Amino acid sequence: MLKFAQDRYSVTFQMHAKIDVNGSNAHPLYTFIKAEKPGLLGTKAIKWNFTKFLVDRQGKVIERFAPKTTPKSLSAQIEGLLAQRA
Template sequence: MTSVYDFSATLANGNETSLADFKGQVLLVVNTASKCGFTPQYEGLEKLYADHKDAGFSILAFPCNQFGSQEPGSTEEIVEFCETRFSTSFPLFEKIEVNGSGAHPLYKHLKSEVKGIMGTAGIKWNFTKFLINRDGEVVARFGSQKKPADIEKAIKALL
């Protein structure tokens, strides 16, 4: 059986990272964008991370420019924006695609494990969130409108 730990991705600093490095943690995987109406969710994501990282929780943020071209910047610009505007400290990865033939293999897996509204696999917009348990299994999917604070209870249940 495939788990998220079978994938790797490139961090914003250019280091290829195996997601097995996060084995045993509860993860929230999010496709992000800096110029989106949902961008203020970075603040809530950082609060979740700060409140629960010591209990074995991490957020993995994957910038994506596929929705309204709302993440046009370079990796360096995205990192600077996140750190200066929202003081993010959770792992930020290089920009990827989440839909289509160029979708990152991790996102192909996430979408196949838990479908969206009405059984669709495709990501509808920025800030779609996937909750992963400590065994690397995708247990829930939350749409863009679901605020980070609204999923804290689900995170705590897995911690």
């Protein structure tokens, strides 16, 4: 999986173990963030890789983004959250 991500997407960040994000074995973190910010038409399932969630320092889920949303396009929102005091 790491080689695929490196070859296909030029990933340079550390990757961890594969986990379930949907279904009865979904990791509790994903169960929580999907419930806080459902997708289109209220769907909670993550439909595709690279769905993104923006979470503030207090653990509040701010927004859910489609897989096609680039990390760079989120820079201003991320920087705004980081500028807020904890």
